[in-house]
Amino acid sequence: MSLSYEIHPVTPFQQNCSLIWCNETQRAALVDPGGEVDRLLAAVAARGLILEKVLVTHGHLDHASGVRDLQEGQGVTVEGPHPDDQFWIEALPPVAAQYGFPPARSFVPERWLAQGDSVTLGNQLLEVLHCPGHTPGHVVFFHRPSKLAMVGDVLFQGSIGRSDFPRGNHADLIRSIRGRLFALGDEVQFIPGHGPMSTLGRERRSNPFVSDAAVATMRLD
Structure with a gap:
């Protein structure tokens, strides 16, 4: 595969931070570095990779608390999320204190992302999908050649993201999924923000919240 990945759960919430890299150039990115930055950097070093980017699906603390440290300490470029999540990013310090997390700092990405954008990593291209519902500015990263998506907290194996946070919206979440x-296709594998990987086809067939059978009886006003 032209793109490789490792999953490193971080923080007490066991959030799946993805280390992804271009096999042709050894250029790497961390997707949703929610914390434990030293351990993530050790994983990068162990692979002999060159960390050049941080990609952020959304602004919740377990996905974004380590971004500022990497941005300043490693000089990496931060891309994402969509600007509608700016209020979550600005709230990182008080929310981290509220949940008993280590201190977290807000950040400004070098590039906000929107539906239809793309992100490059070495010789690889990731498509950007704006998928609101869990948060208003949530984005998903999709590598079409390897049929791999990094979906943050939009979709899980057997479940979906919460929509009861500020500016969450259940109907928007279902529409996004x-x-x-x-x-994107049934054969696409995805890395969720928490828990094991799955395929979009498996969730379309059997997910109790968003399968074909489930939505047949659902009203989305």
Whole structure:
């Protein structure tokens, strides 16, 4: 595969931070470095990779608390999320204190992302999908050649993201999953923000919240 990955759960919430890299150039990115930055950097070094980017799906603390440290300490470029999540990023310090996390700092990405954008990593290209619902500015990263998506907290094996946080929206979340994620194809594997990987086809067939059978009886006003 032209793109490789490792999953490193971080923080007490066991959030799946993905280390991804281009096999042709050894250029790497960390997707959602929510914490434990030293351990993540050790994983990069162990592979002999060159860390050049941080990619952020959304602004919740378990996905974004380590971003500022990497941005300043490693000189990496930060891309994402969508600007509608700026209020979550600005709230990182008080929210970290509220949940008993180590101190977290807000950050400003070098590039906000939107539907239809793309991100490069070495010789690889990741497509950006804006998938609101869990948060208003949530994005997903999709590597089409390897049929791999990094979906943050939009979709999980057997479940979906919460929509009861500020500016969350259940109907938007279902539309994001059904209209944008499932459209990528049943064979696509995805790395969720928490828990084991799955495929979009498996979730479309059997997920109790968003499968074909589940949405047949659902009203989305």
